[in-house]
Amino acid sequence: MCVAPAVAFATGGATLSTLTGLPYLLCTLIIGIFIFVVAVFGTDLVRKVASVLSVCIIAGLLIVYIPNIIAGAVRCWKRIYDAADFCFDHSWSGIYGS
Incomplete structure (x- = not known):
């Protein structure tokens, strides 16, 4: 159950970092916040x-x-x-x- 979110964070962070040139950790944090907001507001x-x-x-x-x-x-x-x-x-x- 922990692998899917980890893959989403890592892949999203790496992709966003490659596209924007921002640091990987910042991009991973942005992806994490996005996933958190989507999860909070329901199905x-x-x-x-x-x-x-x-x-x-x-x-x-x-x-x-x-x-x-x-x-x-x-x-x-x-x-x-x-x-x-x-x-x-x-x-x-x-x-x-x-």
Whole structure:
């Protein structure tokens, strides 16, 4: 039961410290205060915060993954095209000159 809050404090503190450049202990304290305030105001607030964070996480994943999937597909199609182009001799067609 102590591991989950410790992981939340440590991960949140490290992430916030990396993003803002503030000291790790200060960021961990900020995360701890946030978790304490959310816990004090009950389950309704916890559900709302969890819902908002879930939507943010999913949106962030989509923002990162969709461009990478598209870029990977473009590279894949380029390799397929280059491989197919390499397999055929186009000298007879006049495409590449005489």
